[in-house]
Amino acid sequence: MIRHDYSRVEPKRRANIDPKKRQFAKAEYAQQDYKHRLNFYTLPPTAEITLEEFETWAINRLKVLSELEACSFRNRSPEETAEYMTSILNKYLPLRANTSRGTNLQEERKRDHYSHFILRLAFSSTEELRRRFSHLETILFRLRFREDDPRERQGFVRSLDLEWEEVGDDEKRELRDQMLAAIGSKREEEQDWFKVDWERVPELVSQRKVLLKRGMAYVPAKEQTSLVVAEFTKRLDEQLELTARALPRLDEDDRLAPILAHLSQSFTAPEAAYSSSDANIDGLSAINSGAIDTLSQNFPLCMQNLHMTLRANSHLKHYGRLQYTLFLKGIGLSLEECIIFWRRSFKLMTDDKFHKEYKYNIRHAYGDVGGDSNRRGRGYTPYSCQKILTEPLPGPGQAHGCPYRAFNVENLTGLLQRVGIQDREVLQGVKEDVKKQRYHVACNRVFEFAHKKEIKKVKDEGTWSATDLDTIVHPNTYFKRSWLLKHLGDGNAGVVSGDKMEE
Amino acid sequence: MxxxxxxxxxxxxxxxxxxxxxxxxxxxxxxxxxxxxxxxxxxxxxxxxxxxxxxxxxxxxAPVKSEEDASxxxxxxxxxxxxxxxxxxxxxxxxxxxxxxxxxxxxxxxxxxxxxxxxxxxxxxxxxxxxxxxxxxxxxxxxxxxxxxxxxxxxxxxxxxxxxxxxxxxxxxxxxxxxxxxxxxxxxxxxxxxxxxxxxxxxxxxxxKCWAFITMSIKVVDVALRDDFGFKHVMWVYSGRRGAHAWVCDKRAREMDDSKRRAVYGYLELLKGGDQGGKKVNVWRPLHPHLERSLSILKEHFQTTILAEQDPWAEQNSAHLLNLIPDTKLREALQKKWDSSPGRPSASKWADIDSVAKSGALSKSSKELLEAKQDIVLEYTYPRLDxxxxxxxxxxxxxxxxxxxxxxxxxxxxxxxxxxxxxxxxxxxxxxxxxxxxxxxxxxxxxxxxxxxxxxxxxxxxxxxxxxxxxxxxxxxxxxxxxxxxxxxxxxxx
Incomplete structure (x- = not known):
């Protein structure tokens, strides 16, 4: 069915030992010789290391990966990420080129190798963890690949033995114009081209950056990175799948298991940025469907936009409803009230149609119906900015997503003015943020402007700590903070208690 | 019963x-x-x-029914x-x-x-x-x-x-x-x-008239699936009311995982942004061969289906068209012209763009105007996939x-x-x-x-x-x- 050709270790490289003695036998290639800085992590390590090394190496790599994840959440460009990561990589996971004068190249590479495999063990248990691990390892690999010495990189790529067919001269002449148009290049520079099955470069296909002909993608040599990285991810995904299946058979005592469990736990999911405590806001009594109109003043722009669209059209399309429903759930609207809210909002619709076609989805979002796991998990979690920003852009007639990202500048400015942001300077700042694709910065800018007075007050009085005023990365955090700030005098201390806001 | x-x-x-x-x-x-x-x-x-x-x-x-055996x-x-x-x-x-x-x-x-x-x-x-x-x-x-x-x-x-x-x-x-x-x-x-x-x-x-939208979409997507992706067994099916489905049945297509499916969709998708997003077509020049080919298929449909039949910019509806024209000077000239003769059909308005531009109301290069016009053709005709x-x-x-x-x-x-x-x-x-x-x-x-x-x-x-x-x-x-x-x-x- 599915073949794992790549994932098999070559028979002659396998540790050929009598299974009965395996535990005590010496592997034939205990110490690997690392010729290249980069590593596809095909061969598992076999040498012995101490428990302490096991843990520290893994933790160091984990630190690097978490920083990388933070970079991708903050929407940093590859260059900014590279710059930011340099010092962190040097500290926790140095990996120098052959040409460098470093004396312990082998030791560095060994750590890189071993820590990768330890984390692989720790993060193979669930689909979610595997996906994130593979995503982050891919970013790390790409980062290192870009920075590698060109000659060494070439040597490394050659050693991988990937099957790429070079485009012959005749074909090159025939297709040159099309190939150049496909990569968006106007210059007529000579370069080498590879021909591969398009499935091997889905990234380039998806962005329409290569020429496709009869199922083959014509990839310019400079896109080699993309090919190698895709191959890296593909192999890693396969290997993780295999690791996951082998994991239950890891007949382990209590030395490694706790370390592994601990490692995967400390790698908390970004979705946890929403904590259920966000729904319990001091001083805000149980919300009912009638209160939404008033509360919508405290909503972030994405939700205000949905609310206004809903009021204007008495309807929202599927993804708009989903995004809004989850947000409302997140601010503490109960299922019953939520159904009432939608029923009243869809003024032009018959009861019959509503019950038939809409009610189920609301209940599903709350986990009231649906499969076992849905009900146990109480439906979906409210969407974070990260989630909203990485979803595809809304299509015609749709109003979901992040307005900072989906709207053009004129319409965005118009919308901001409608919700009361008139200040020239702020609008200009938003414009620049948006141009740099820093949508959450724009959103936080608007928040700070709209709550300028209150923020100053809590800062002066010292009632809120710096973490309470950290960058907002979740629409529900936006609401909670906004509501608390606007109700400072209403008998609540305005302390954001208990909830940890992670980035 | x-x-x-x-x-x-x-x-x-x-x-x-x-x-x-x-x-x-x-x-x-x-x-x-x-x-x-x-x-x-x-x-x-x-x-x-x-x-x-x-x-x-x-x-x-009649109540006669053969229950199970219909042979x-x-x-x-x-x-x-x-x-x-x-x-x-x-x-x-x-x-x-x-x-x-x-x-x-x-x-x-x-x-x-x-x-x-x-x-x-x-x-x-x-x-x-x-x-x-x-x-x-x-x-x-x-x-x-x-x-x-x-x-x-x-x-x-x-x-x-x-x-x-x-x-x-x-x-x-x-x-x-x-x-x-x-x-x-x-x-x-x-x-x-x-x-x-x-x-x-x-x-x-x-x-x-509006079925023509589906017709041109089928043309564009079909040729891309066959010539670009190399699929051979593509079946198009009328959905029974007002749409069409495609079933690509090649073994290679059937075994694709979600990320490859997304890649195919990414390759074929062009129009981005909701109602508030403004211009929906944002593409590099030179056009990707797939878009170049699509454009040559769609040009003809633009003349017939859009300009002649749908007439989307008739009467007062030309605001969106004006928004898509990048040149402010030209935009103002056109606005004036159309305001004074509100009865002009879309085909004339489309022709006006060139004629007004020629008469000197163009501050950008004619190449830019051509590209903007291409973008408009694509926005109105390019397939919109669910x-x-x-x-x-x-x-x-x-x-x-x-x-x-x-x-x-x-x-x-x-x-x-x-x-x-x-x-x-x-x-x-x-x-x-x-x-x-x-x-x-x-x-x-x-x-x-x-x-x-x-x-x-x-x-x-x-x-x-x-x-x-x-x-x-x-x-x-x-x-x-x-x-x-x-x-x-x-x-x-x-």
């Missing part, structure tokens, strides 16, 4: 209320739950019987045009006499010998009370047929092939042992997406050849080589077809003539037969030695 519901339908395990978007053809249920809604099931069953009882009011349907076309009852299209009697006759189960089976099974490709495939039945039964599966075409005749589902959806039989999914020790492993790459083009530029009809209505249908392996899509419950039309294949000739309004309705069978006056020669051959459904089923034969041939060639051995014996007939 005897319950023509087979016992297996009664402990309906998962009956879910259909939760489709209004108007969309396909249900968004990628992670739709498989819950047992027991209280619901009870209600649904009552409804079901209500429906059965109400049969009596259709006086024209004897003994049942003779007249259906008048007035019957509701999804009436159980109409449906039963349809499944007994018209639905091409044999080719349907071969299509999904990829061989004449029953295999897991068919047996592990999910089917979802929408019953006449709108309840949805998911995870149905059938080892053979005959069993599927029997079930269809018994339950008379007005709609059948096709899901993926699973790693185990979908019926057994709850008995598995581990939930992960039940996962989708293959399905056709599918596309859905729906008129919904064109509502902002369609002027001739609204909502569920269509006419030949992305959610095809990006996931486990999405359901309505099966070909079922009856659309609202229009009564059959979801027939569309030949992409003759897509211009296809007229959705002349697609046969189920009731017409049943009348055609009855009125057929030819003679049964030595070879038995199938009921569908007596009707205007014949050319469509012929097309399907040839399509399936082509697919099977390739599967056999690629299947290698193992398949060959099976084929040595007589080919099994169904």
């Amino acid at each position: 005897p319950h023509s519901v087979t016992p297996e339908a009664i402990p309906a395990v998962e009956q879910l209320i259909a939760k489709s978007e209004p108007g969309t053809q396909d249900m968004a249920m990628d992670d739709a739950p498989s819950a047992e809604v027991e209280d619901k099931a009870k209600v649904n069953l009552e409804d079901l019987f209500d429906d059965e009882d109400s049969d009596e009011e259709f006086a024209s349907s 004897q076309p003994a049942a003779t009852f007249k259906i008048s045009d007035k019957s509701q299209y999804s009436d159980p009697d109409v449906m039963r006759a349809f499944y007994q006499r018209l639905f091409p189960f044999r080719f349907f089976f071969q299509w999904l099974n990829h061989s004449a010998v029953p295999s897991n490709d068919f047996a592990h495939r999910e089917f979802a039945f929408t019953l006449s009370n709108d309840a949805l039964q998911r995870y149905q599966s059938f080892p053979t075409a005959d069993l599927l047929r029997k079930r269809c005749i018994a339950d008379t589902p007005p709609r059948i959806d096709i899901g993926p092939v699973y790693s185990t039989n979908p019926r057994d999914r709850k008995t598995l020790r581990k939930a992960s042992a039940f996962r989708p492993i293959s399905r056709e790459l599918v596309f859905d083009i729906d008129m919904d997406a064109y509502d902002d530029i369609r002027t001739c009809c609204t909502g569920a209505n269509i006419c030949q 992305a959610d249908v095809g990006k996931k392996l486990n999405h359901l899509l309505k099966s070909p050849f079922v009856v659309h419950p609202a229009t009564g039309r059959i979801c027939v294949p569309i030949d992409p080589r003759r897509v211009e000739e296809f007229d959705p309004l002349s697609v046969p309705k189920v009731t017409e077809l049943l009348v055609e069978i009855d009125e057929w006056s030819g003679e049964d020669s030595e070879k038995k003539i199938q009921d569908w051959e007596k009707t205007s459904l014949k050319p469509y089923i012929e097309y399907f037969r040839v399509f399936v034969a082509g697919l099977l041939k390739e599967e056999k060639e690629k299947g290698g030695i193992k398949r060959e051995r099976d084929e040595n014996g007589d080919v099994m007939e169904f």
